Amino acid sequence: MASVNHTKNGDFILIGLSSDPQIKLVLFVLFCLVYATSVTANVILIVITQLDNDLQTPMYIFICNLSLLDITFTSVTVPKMLIGLLSDHNYISYVGCFVQLYFFHFLGSSECFLLSIMGYDRYVAICHPLCYSQIIDKKACIQMALGCWITGVFYSFVHTILTSTLSFCGSKKINHFFCDMPPLLKLSCTDTRTNGIVILGLGGLAAGASFLLTIISYFYIISTILQIRSTIGRRKAFSTCASHLLIVIIFYGTIIVMYIRPQSSYHMEHDKMLSVFYNVITPMLNPMIYSLRNKEVKRALKKLCMTKRNQLE
Numbered sequence: 001m002a003s004v005n006h007t008k009n010g011d012f013i014l015i016g017l018s019s020d021p022q023i024k025l026v027l028f029v030l031f032c033l034v035y036a037t038s039v040t041a042n043v044i045l046i047v048i049t050q051l052d053n054d055l056q057t058p059m060y061i062f063i064c065n066l067s068l069l070d071i072t073f074t075s076v077t078v079p080k081m082l083i084g085l086l087s088d089h090n091y092i093s094y095v096g097c098f099v100q101l102y103f104f105h106f107l108g109s110s111e112c113f114l115l116s117i118m119g120y121d122r123y124v125a126i127c128h129p130l131c132y133s134q135i136i137d138k139k140a141c142i143q144m145a146l147g148c149w150i151t152g153v154f155y156s157f158v159h160t161i162l163t164s165t166l167s168f169c170g171s172k173k174i175n176h177f178f179c180d181m182p183p184l185l186k187l188s189c190t191d192t193r194t195n196g197i198v199i200l201g202l203g204g205l206a207a208g209a210s211f212l213l214t215i216i217s218y219f220y221i222i223s224t225i226l227q228i229r230s231t232i233g234r235r236k237a238f239s240t241c242a243s244h245l246l247i248v249i250i251f252y253g254t255i256i257v258m259y260i261r262p263q264s265s266y267h268m269e270h271d272k273m274l275s276v277f278y279n280v281i282t283p284m285l286n287p288m289i290y291s292l293r294n295k296e297v298k299r300a301l302k303k304l305c306m307t308k309r310n311q312l313e
Contacts (some may be wrong), residue, residue, distance in 0.1 A: 011091040012091070017085070031167060032080060034284050039071055039074070041287040044194070048300045049055065049300075060122060062141065067112060077279050096179075106153055109156060110152030115146075120213065121141075123217035163185075218241065222241060225237045225238050
């Protein structure tokens with residue numbers, strides 16, 4: 001009992017991605033650039049959508065929510081990871097560990113739900129364009145986006161409370177670059193079978209259902225695109241749809257592989273690499289794929305830059 005209490009009042013040590021100083025330096029520079037690009041691109045997108053009246057549409061409200069989620073989601077883990085790449089021992093307190101765990105799963109699950117809603121939004125816009133304004137108006141859009149955030153709050157609460165009941169009476173070294181459920185279950189000295197079942201069941205329900213809804217939406221979208229008579233129009237629409245679908249598959253695919261599996265198949269070295277994709281890579285790619293290539297966003301960005309230039313002159 002004394003050992004358990006000592007661990008709960010002490011710090012954990014995040015092992016991180018590598019122990020090699022040269023590799024750590026390279027990773028620090030690389031992830032600094034990726035993180036800065038991700039935050040900058042998403043902030044620019046949020047600013048543009050808020051300042052340009054033409055972008056006050058349901059699609060861009062969803063995209064604005066996605067950008068806000070991406071900024072906060074990647075900021076929960078990446079700054080701490082960067083600190084670890086510059087130090088020999090990356091400590092995190094017991095409370096800090098579970099705060100990080102909560103916000104990671106809150107924001108990550110909210111993004112899962114939001115991506116499925118965005119897929120449905122595009123399905124209605126492309127497959128039923130005449131009914132779009134009646135099905136998804138601004139009020140319904142805000143309610144659906146808010147529902148994603150609220151659902152994420154409760155989803156993460158269940159996992160965090162259940163994981164916080166574990167005891168850690170041995171090593172304090174977490175074989176990961178942030179506090180997550182699989183490495184904490186590996187570290188615990190108590191029975192974790194219930195935790196594993198909940199992760200598998202609840203994670204399967206949330207991520208699996210969201211992914212299935214998204215795939216079904218894109219299936220109908222692609223079927224509709226293939227019926228477009230214009231070759232150029234079909235190619236352009238398919239290119240946009242394919243890039244969206246690729247990001248969705250990377251995000252959902254890595255999450256499903258990470259969490260919807262038995263505890264016996266956890267492999268921390270592989271899991272850390274998978275975590276990099278949905279923690280670092282997809283938050284950077286989302287604004288570029290979903291928005292910054294759009295004509296409306298390019299026009300709004302150009303308009304904003306010209307306004308700022310005129311103000312400076």
